Amino acid sequence: xxxxxxxxxxxxxxxxxxxxxxxxxxxxxxxxxxxxxxxxxxxxxxxxxxxxxxxxxxxxxxxxxxxxxxxxxxxxxxxxxxxxxxxxxxxxxxxxxxxxxxxxxxxxxxxxxxxxxxxxxxxxxxxxxxxxxxxxxxxxxxxxxxxxxxxxxxxxxxxxxxxxxxxxxxxxxxxxxxxxxxxxxxxxxxxxxxxxxxxxxxxxxxxxxxxxxxxxxxxxxxxxxxxxxxxxxxxxxxxxxxxxxxxxxxxxxxxxxxxxxxxxxxxxxxxxxxxxxxxxxxxxxxxxxxxxxxxxxxxxxxxxxxxxxxxxxxxxxxxxxxxxxxxxxxxxxxxxxxxxxxxxxxxxxxxxxxxxxxxxxxxxxxxxxxxxxxxxxxxxxxxxxxxxx
Amino acid sequence: xxxxxxxxxxxxxxxxxxxxxxxxxxxxxxxxxxxxxxxxxxxxxxxxxxxxxxxxxxxxxxxxxxxxxxxxxxxxxxxxxxxxxxxxxxxxxxxxxxxxxxxxxxxxxxxxxxxxxxxxxxxxxxxxxxxxxxxxxxxxxxxxxxxxxxxxxxxxxxxxxx
Amino acid sequence: xxxxxxxxxxxxxxxxxxxxxxxxxxxxxxxxxxxxxxxxxxxxxxxxxxxxxxxxxxxxxxxxxxxxxxxxxxxxxxxxxxxxxxxxxxxxxxxxxxxxxxxxxxxxxxxxxxxxxxxxxxxxxxxxxxxxxxxxxxxxxxxxxxxxxxxxxxxxxxxxxxxxxxxxxxxxxxxxxxxxxxxxxxxxxxxxxxxxxxxxxxxxxxxxxxxxxxxxxxxxxxxxxxxxxxxxxxxxxxxxxxxxxxxxxxxxxxxxxxxxxxxxxxxxxxxxxxxxxxxxxxxxxxxxxxxxxxxxxxxxxxxxxxxxxxxxxxxxxxxxxxxxxxxxxxxxxxxxxxxxxxxxxxxxxx
Numbered sequence: 001x002x003x004x005x006x007x008x009x010x011x012x013x014x015x016x017x018x019x020x021x022x023x024x025x026x027x028x029x030x031x032x033x034x035x036x037x038x039x040x041x042x043x044x045x046x047x048x049x050x051x052x053x054x055x056x057x058x059x060x061x062x063x064x065x066x067x068x069x070x071x072x073x074x075x076x077x078x079x080x081x082x083x084x085x086x087x088x089x090x091x092x093x094x095x096x097x098x099x100x101x102x103x104x105x106x107x108x109x110x111x112x113x114x115x116x117x118x119x120x121x122x123x124x125x126x127x128x129x130x131x132x133x134x135x136x137x138x139x140x141x142x143x144x145x146x147x148x149x150x151x152x153x154x155x156x157x158x159x160x161x162x163x164x165x166x167x168x169x170x171x172x173x174x175x176x177x178x179x180x181x182x183x184x185x186x187x188x189x190x191x192x193x194x195x196x197x198x199x200x201x202x203x204x205x206x207x208x209x210x211x212x213x214x215x216x217x218x219x220x221x222x223x224x225x226x227x228x229x230x231x232x233x234x235x236x237x238x239x240x241x242x243x244x245x246x247x248x249x250x251x252x253x254x255x256x257x258x259x260x261x262x263x264x265x266x267x268x269x270x271x272x273x274x275x276x277x278x279x280x281x282x283x284x285x286x287x288x289x290x291x292x293x294x295x296x297x298x299x300x301x302x303x304x305x306x307x308x309x310x311x312x313x314x315x316x317x318x319x320x321x322x323x324x325x326x327x328x329x330x331x332x333x334x335x336x337x338x339x340x341x342x343x344x345x346x347x348x349x350x351x352x353x354x355x356x357x358x359x360x361x362x363x364x365x366x367x368x369x370x371x372x373x374x375x376x377x378x379x380x381x382x383x384x385x386x387x388x389x
Numbered sequence: 390x391x392x393x394x395x396x397x398x399x400x401x402x403x404x405x406x407x408x409x410x411x412x413x414x415x416x417x418x419x420x421x422x423x424x425x426x427x428x429x430x431x432x433x434x435x436x437x438x439x440x441x442x443x444x445x446x447x448x449x450x451x452x453x454x455x456x457x458x459x460x461x462x463x464x465x466x467x468x469x470x471x472x473x474x475x476x477x478x479x480x481x482x483x484x485x486x487x488x489x490x491x492x493x494x495x496x497x498x499x500x501x502x503x504x505x506x507x508x509x510x511x512x513x514x515x516x517x518x519x520x521x522x523x524x525x526x527x528x529x530x531x532x533x534x535x536x537x538x539x540x541x542x543x544x545x546x547x548x549x550x551x
Numbered sequence: 552x553x554x555x556x557x558x559x560x561x562x563x564x565x566x567x568x569x570x571x572x573x574x575x576x577x578x579x580x581x582x583x584x585x586x587x588x589x590x591x592x593x594x595x596x597x598x599x600x601x602x603x604x605x606x607x608x609x610x611x612x613x614x615x616x617x618x619x620x621x622x623x624x625x626x627x628x629x630x631x632x633x634x635x636x637x638x639x640x641x642x643x644x645x646x647x648x649x650x651x652x653x654x655x656x657x658x659x660x661x662x663x664x665x666x667x668x669x670x671x672x673x674x675x676x677x678x679x680x681x682x683x684x685x686x687x688x689x690x691x692x693x694x695x696x697x698x699x700x701x702x703x704x705x706x707x708x709x710x711x712x713x714x715x716x717x718x719x720x721x722x723x724x725x726x727x728x729x730x731x732x733x734x735x736x737x738x739x740x741x742x743x744x745x746x747x748x749x750x751x752x753x754x755x756x757x758x759x760x761x762x763x764x765x766x767x768x769x770x771x772x773x774x775x776x777x778x779x780x781x782x783x784x785x786x787x788x789x790x791x792x793x794x795x796x797x798x799x800x801x802x803x804x805x806x807x808x809x810x811x812x813x814x815x816x817x818x819x820x821x822x823x824x825x826x827x828x829x830x831x832x833x834x835x836x837x838x839x840x841x842x843x844x845x846x847x848x849x850x851x852x853x854x855x856x857x858x859x860x861x862x863x864x865x866x867x868x869x870x871x872x873x874x875x876x877x878x879x880x881x882x883x884x885x886x887x888x889x890x891x892x893x894x895x896x897x898x899x900x901x
Contacts, residue, residue, distance in 0.1 A: 150452035203453040463598040503599040
């Protein structure tokens with residue numbers, strides 16, 4: 001296995017992109033990444049595309065060759081593979097691309113993630129995204145994705161005394177960060193009172209505890225670290241890429257308030273990188289719901305189980321805290337185009353490690369973590385990134 | 390959803406038919422063909438037997454859903470809970486026959502039989518388990534006369550029977 | 552031992568609406584209507600309840616109380632005029648839901664409000680002939696009157712299940728007798744959502760004639776008179792008709808005390824007389840004689856001359872709720888919620 005580096009990044013604006021098609025946003029992000037990596041398409045070995053539900057959302061399957069085609073590469077007959085893992089599809093595609101380059105089979109690959117959620121009515125989009133839970137034994141009985149996270153939240157509050165305000169503090173911080181991100185779906189700030197007082201979705205979670213349905217795409221170019229300097233002055237090494245899975249349904253978890261897949265993916269990733277959570281300065285984590293952010297911080301080892309609520313509310317995961325979480329605004333504010341999320345997390349962290357994150361730059365960022373979750377935690381992907389010397 | 394897809398699960402959805410590993414004794418719902426608890430999965434292959442759940446349990450966690458799943462719009466706000474059954478498995482299901490603000494962690498519940506959803510006006514109707522308080526909580530007495538007291542004849546105003 | 556009732560269970564949905572609330576919406580004197588009908592509140596099913604779920608709940612209660620193995624049920628009939636499907640039986644879903652399939656015969660009965668009593672008669676025949684061990688007869692409805700129609704003040708939801716067998720009989724069936732004619736007092740045409748009725752024609756030539764004739768002929772055949780019965784149960788489309796017919800036949804308020812449930816839950820149609828009988832059995836001791844007379848529009852009456860046995864003293868009815876709780880309790884809802892629950896609000900096409 002050889003070392004793999006991120007050589008270029010690209011991302012569209014996230015949000016309600018009414019005037020733009022799935023093809024357009026997919027190609028925009030990919031071409032940005034190719035240009036950023038100063039890579040000729042002739043050098044390209046393949047494309048990995050993370051996408052959750054193009055069939056249900058767009059009546060279109062085989063979207064990897066479709067994007068390849070509209071990127072003008074069909075006549076080169078490159079391999080193009082779609083990767084699906086619910087909301088973790090993007091990070092899973094990154095894992096596939098990482099393996100392809102690390103193995104030596106391909107030298108350069110583009111990893112993209114794209115989702116278009118606004119081409120169907122909201123109710124339909126919610127139904128489709130709920131399919132990342134266990135349809136037969138959760139959704140059929142009236143559960144939705146936010147309802148399942150609400151069940152976890154209520155249990156966490158019951159066991160650890162986590163408060164409604166502590167949950168809300170996650171959303172407040174996310175919007176404060178998103179306000180500085182020109183690509184973010186939401187750039188408005190929120191107050192604690194607004195989050196707590198918002199209409200309920202699935203109690204105790206309200207409208208502002210839940211990430212929006214967004215359109216968007218992101219892409220990165222991966223290549224061998226040994227030739228990275230030909231493409232960039234600041235190659236970012238993938239120090240670890242690990243995937244772990246768990247039961248589909250929340251009801252089958254031995255611990256209802258832990259994401260075992262995140263614990264395991266994190267543990268494996270830190271072992272692969274021979275590093276520890278304390279080494280991380282900046283992280284992009286799964287804050288699709290305020291509760292999912294708290295669980296993720298606990299299960300990644302940034303804080304003890306049950307303690308993420310008070311720690312977050314105390315600002316320990318904000319600017320100047322022990323680790324700065326979701327400088328992009330996260331899924332909550334930057335937006336949640338499901339299959340694009342995992343790739344966009346890496347785009348943000350690469351910008352942070354390069355020192356190109358402008359007014360949301362985390363000072364001294366050298367080692368970063370991305371965590372992407374599918375459904376309620378059936379899939380977790382943890383990626384560790386570091387600035388190569 | 391196709392008719393067959395729901396129909397083949399009716400023994401589980403109607404009657405809480407689970408499975409039990411004869412090697413380690415763990416009970417599963419829905420039934421599994423391989424036991425996750427057994428250290429070597431192959432130990433449990435062909436050793437899982439049907440096991441009937443009683444439907445009794447208690448609420449581990451619950452949420453009041455306001456943004457309904459498709460087909461549940463008429464029931465908003467409705468309660469979805471994780472129910473710890475006495476036999477071991479945890480089930481996801483609605484809690485009915487109680488006002489949402491009456492549900493608590495630890496509430497004893499019992500499986501009941503309700504309509505889950507309809508495939509439109511002309512389609513098939515899906516039924517299955519939900520949960521109801523094992524002991525019905527007191528509800529405020531409805532208006533009108535108390536029950537069980539003979540009612541004397543009121544002025545004749547006969548109306549249509551059925 | 553001859554075929555008789557070996558177990559029973561009743562179920563009534565928890566929501567209630569008052570005639571006053573219904574009248575408020577239609578600009579009618581709802582309170583007066585309620586008094587005239589002797590209906591003080593009626594039950595309303597939740598949006599996830601129908602004849603199938605109510606029947607299942609009632610039967611599950613009966614099976615637990617009687618400790619009856621569902622696999623020993625040889626016949627299951629559900630009498631209703633509000634079967635959820637026009638084609639596809641209610642009975643098969645109920646049979647599957649209680650674990651009685653596949654070795655049984657099952658069918659849906661329809662005879663307006665007396666389909667449940669007709670089902671009991673059929674079960675008595677099959678059990679009595681030795682063809683099956685247990686027969687299940689259920690009477691359940693979730694009927695609706697057209698909005699604003701007089702029927703809307705009484706049409707409610709509920710049901711009861713009776714298991715007929717020869718072993719551990721808690722209530723003997725000494726005689727059953729029917730009286731049937733072609734009388735168009737009440738009907739619902741295929742495809743129509745709400746029933747139609749003959750107004751005052753539903754009274755004398757229909758309900759009163761059939762119930763009275765059937766009761767008289769039964770007592771004549773049995774050599775009994777009203778004083779021989781501890782309890783009497785009539786079909787009860789409202790709280791008034793059964794009181795009047797009881798008085799005409801010579802029964803007292805006290806004899807009707809437990810059999811009259813419609814004033815508190817409304818007219819449960821196919822469930823009405825059967826829930827009344829369930830309430831009587833909830834309160835009765837061994838050796839009490841009961842006359843039950845069902846009625847179904849169209850028209851016909853089924854009478855049952857019944858007597859509780861010593862076995863009733865050993866019968867454990869603690870599982871499920873006694874009928875009295877359904878009469879006493881309930882959650883009152885507004886007409887708006889009622890209209891939503893009953894699908895009276897046009898939701899547009901999906």
